[in-house]
Amino acid sequence: MNIIKLLSSFQRLRPHTRSYLLRLPVEILLEILNLLPPHCLLVIYQTCRPLRAITHQYFLSGRGEILATLEDKLRYLTCLARSLPDYWVCARCCKLHKIVWRDVPATHLYNPECEYGSDLWRDPEDIQIRNSFALNMPAHRHVQLTLKYTRLRTIKWRQRRRLQRLLEPHYFPDKERFYNHKEEGILEQSSFYPKVIDGRYVHLSVQTYLGAQNTISRQFLRRERICHHIRDYKTNLTMAFDMAFSAKDSQLFFSCSSCGTDFSIQASPELVIICTWQDLGPEGTVFDPEWESMFCDLTRVSHQPGNARKLYDQLENNEDYLVL
Structure with a gap:
């Protein structure tokens, strides 16, 4: 008995099956399965006897290692x-x-x-x-x-x-204390606020620097990191800090052109606050573009300036952003 007859006989024995997929003509079912990648076919293979028979006969048999990469x-x-x-x-x-x-x-x-x-x-x-x-x-x-x-x-x-x-906010070193850069005389605290919105993980981190004994300089902030693409003074982060210090305590908004990252800088010699909003995407693997773009230069995603912050804050209007 070929696979078509096998599935047809199964459908006659169970005409009232709840599976809408098994009610489809076999030819249409094969067209649907033909569109699936190998890892999805393996999952389908484990669902029930009819689908196991179809996927094995038409898609898996004789193909060798299915999950090659x-x-x-x-x-x-x-x-x-x-x-x-x-x-x-x-x-x-x-x-x-x-x-x-x-x-x-x-x-x-x-x-x-x-x-x-x-x-x-x-x-x-x-x-x-x-x-x-x-x-x-x-x-x-x-x-x-x-x-x-x-x-x-x-x-x-x-x-x-x-x-x-x-999903709890967390802090380093903790909510009530700052890390003391003793040599520079500057205090630092990191705060993190995760959210899930519309099936996507969005993340806000806040870096706060206080000039305890000395003022905060651009040189002290030279190792600051925003994302993989904006992370030191070799990038456009230099221009962002120059603009922020010149703005005299005003909050300036910026955006990365290569990943889902928005950030703002409010800077003075006594206090620097850096807020970073990142859209890390939906459920998936480390190879998904939203996640991979956070770490790899070769993977980039189209990012509308302000979208990550808008998603996190659910704002109707964005501030003016400078794309770096």
Whole structure:
């Protein structure tokens, strides 16, 4: 019996099946499946006997290794993890890891133990750094778990509590204290405020510098980072700081032309406040453009100046932005 007859007989035995997909003519079903990438076909293969038979016969049999690249494997695991609240996809070892309760952005105490070890900073373009903390951003696993818990409606109380912890504002060193740059006589504090809006993870970070014993100079801010593309005095960040110091305490708005980042600078010799809004995108892998553009020069996304801040604040009107 060929696959067409197999599925047809199955449909006759169960004419009232709830699956609208299985009610379609087989020819149309094959056209639909033909549009899917390999990792989606593997997920379809695991759903039920008729679809398993079809995907194996027409799409998987004789093709060798279906998930040939790291990206294919991660996308497949991401599909599986969508309905598994207690697991997340690790891009370093390409496996599903069980969540650890203390692993939230506010703690910075946990690093996954993978076969590649805990060294996350070998190469700025390496896959490892795209799964970790960098540039004052949350780890990819925190972003994906937050989006998943927000999407799922049937999570348990402990998962709801974990979602609250993932979305809690956090501070470094803490809410009431500043880090003391003793040699420069300047105090620093970092604040982070995550949100999920319309299925997208948006993130606000605020860097505050206080001139305790000395005034704040452009030279002191030379190592400040906004995003992967605007991160030191070799970029247009120099011009942004010059404009901010000249504006005398006025808040100036800027935007990155290569990723979903907006930022503002309010600067004086006594106080500097840098606010950065970033749109990290929807659920996905580290290869998705919104996430990858935050770390790689070769990947860029079209970003309308002010959109990240508008999404975070839900504003109707934007300020005037300077694109860097």
